[in-house]
Amino acid sequence: MPGAPIAEIFGEFAAKTTLDDIPAEVVERARHLALDSVGVALAATDQEFTRRARRALARLGSGDQPVLGLPDRLGPREAAMLNAVLVHGLDFDDTHVGAVTHVSASALPVGLAAAIQHDRSSADLLAAYILGIEISARVGEVARGGFHDAGFHPTGLAGAFGASVAAAKLAGLEARGITAAQQIVGSMASGILEFLEEGAWTKRLHPGWAANAALTASAFAAEDWPGPTAVYEGRYGLYATHLQQREWDTGAMTDGLGEHWELLKTAVKPYPSCHFTHAFADAILFLRERDGFGAADIERIRCLIHPTPGAVVCEPIENKRKPRDDYDAKFSLPFIAGACVSRGRLTLAEFADEALADNEILELAQLVDIAGDPDSRFPHAYSAAVEIALKDGRTLTRREDINRGHAERPLSHEDIRAKFTGNAGAEAAEVRAHVLALGTEGSARDFAEKLRQA
Structure with missing residues (x-):
């Protein structure tokens, strides 16, 4: 018609x-x-x-x-x-x-x-x-x-x-x-x-x-x-x-x-959190598994994200670094990055009250910086780029152009x-x-x- x-x-x-x-x-x-x-x-x-x-x-x-x-x-x-x-x-x-x-x-x-x-x-x-x-x-x-x-x-x-x-x-x-x-x-x-x-x-x-x-x-x-x-x-x-x-x-x-x-x-x-955070979780968990670092090794974590999803999971940044409850945490890229480094996983348990009060996760969230991602494929996909600076001087990087679950990575x-x-x-x-x-x-x-x- x-x-x-x-x-x-x-x-x-x-x-x-x-x-x-x-x-x-x-x-x-x-x-x-x-x-x-x-x-x-x-x-x-x-x-x-x-x-x-x-x-x-x-x-x-x-x-x-x-x-x-x-x-x-x-x-x-x-x-x-x-x-x-x-x-x-x-x-x-x-x-x-x-x-x-x-x-x-x-x-x-x-x-x-x-x-x-x-x-x-x-x-x-x-x-x-x-x-x-x-x-x-x-x-x-x-x-x-x-x-x-x-x-x-x-x-x-x-x-x-x-x-x-x-x-x-x-x-x-x-x-x-x-x-x-x-x-x-x-x-x-x-x-x-x-x-x-x-x-x-x-x-x-x-x-x-x-x-x-x-x-x-x-x-x-x-x-x-x-x-x-x-x-x-x-x-x-x-x-x-x-x-x-x-x-x-x-x-x-x-x-x-x-x-x-x-x-x-x-x-x-694959994860019980805002979809905009998933590629970041995958990237951090991949690096943690490959390079064997832990919370005590972290100097800084830099996450590159498109501004539209960034406004959802990264702003206001101080609030995101210390979520008030489980739902707040599900929309917090700094918290999720900290949880992935600390726990080596991202499950429902990482949004329980015990995890929300975990000082190691919260301290790691303070080390997360946010920047724009000029190569993001948003809205076609929820891309992520991660740079992790370790205290021994190494910088580890990982890019996930396509989030898991996407039609191209179902x-x-x-x-x-x-x-x-x-x-x-x-x-x-x-x-x-x-x-x-x-x-x-x-x-x-x-x-x-x-x-x-x-």
């Missing part, structure tokens, strides 16, 4: 696409992305942020929808919120690299909620999940990191649009309704980066709010509620209002739609299954098999109930 509004193009595409239309490679990768999300969610069930989220959402009412790995039963929007907090809360969930968007964190929870609400099959759920990821990725990628530059979190913005497509598709709406859901959700998409100043927990809510908004928008679309036609490309559309004078090419949003799949560019995280299906086992436990083999069979049989409710029992 040349010249048609983007929301309409997406609506037509989603309305006609079934699971049979999606390449087998994409479907199988989607199952592994879902597995990764479920594993991370199960690892988060005993966290303090989860306990608070459960109490908060219980205040809003109850329902019959199951929650991942927990006994709670909630209404569709509240269940979607809680499931999203579980998936995203540890910051260990997948990221579409170009879009800088945690795509599964809203697409899977909204898919579960809407599929159960409308009594859909697990095949319907899987198709909608894939479409939610695809639209979120395409909406976010056009910004080329610009949402971050303007202080917005793409997961809350782009995620809301993809989730609205998934929700409307599962609600049984035709192309017009799926189009309208996007047009309506544009007034609800939100998420600001101010949490970075002090490690506040608001980011943990962004994908859940995107899912909540999507379910709301879908319900209004079902009643023919009019939304703005040019919600993406209009004078006061998403990009004009959120990119603050930066240029964008909305034509790229629909290029190759249905022919090449952005889902395949979604990166699975984690294999075997890697993802191993990560799931690490998060969910060896006894969760039955859950793993269940998720990897998503879409082959049964209802979405049956699928979700088995995950609740995990």
Whole structure:
């Protein structure tokens, strides 16, 4: 539909696409992305942020929808919120690299909620999940990191649009309704980066709010509620209002739609921290393993980073050198560099209270300097360059142009299954098999109930 509004193009595409239309490679990768999300969610069930989220959402009412790995039963929007907090809360969930968007964190929870609400099959759920990821990725990628530059979190913005497509598709709406859901959700998409100043927990809510908004928008679309036609490309559309004078090419949003799949560019995280820090962790851990230095050998650590991710994980620098809590630490390149040197690893344990108070890590964080990286491949990839000066006079260098998990350095299906086992436990083999069979049989409710029992 040349010249048609983007929301309409997406609506037509989603309305006609079934699971049979999606390449087998994409479907199988989607199952592994879902597995990764479920594993991370199960690892988060005993966290303090989860306990608070459960109490908060219980205040809003109850329902019959199951929650991942927990006994709670909630209404569709509240269940979607809680499931999203579980998936995203540890910051260990997948990221579409170009879009800088945690795509599964809203697409899977909204898919579960809407599929159960409308009594859909697990095949319907899987198709909608894939479409939610695809639209979120395409909406976010056009910004080329610009949402971050303007202080917005793409997961809350782009995620809301993809989730609205998934929700409307599962609600049984035709192309017009799926189009309208996007047009309506544009007034609800939100998420600001101010949490970075002090490690506040608001980011943990962004994908859940995107899912909540999507379910709301879908319900209004079902009643023919009019939304703005040019919600993406209009004078006061998403990009004009959120990119603050930066240029964008909305034509790229629909290029190759249905022919090449952005889902395949979604990166699975090897570390439970902001994706912008991963290549630095890899570089430091490589040098530590190769050269055998320890904390006492360090003179200085210099990290070169593109200014857009640098603003997220390096500023304000004094705050980043002494994080206030685990979430603050996950967005602190100095802390993560110190932890990698001190511990020789970067796992969930490096963000526990004991690690946050570790004087050796904190002293190493004081030795980290930040500089710009003229050779960074951001936003195509999250590059890192590290220079470590040792007290014996040696200077060690390492560059990671492409972060692990990126489409050019993907984690294999075997890697993802191993990560799931690490998060969910060896006894969760039955859950793993269940998720990897998503879409082959049964209802979405049956699928979700088995995950609740995990």
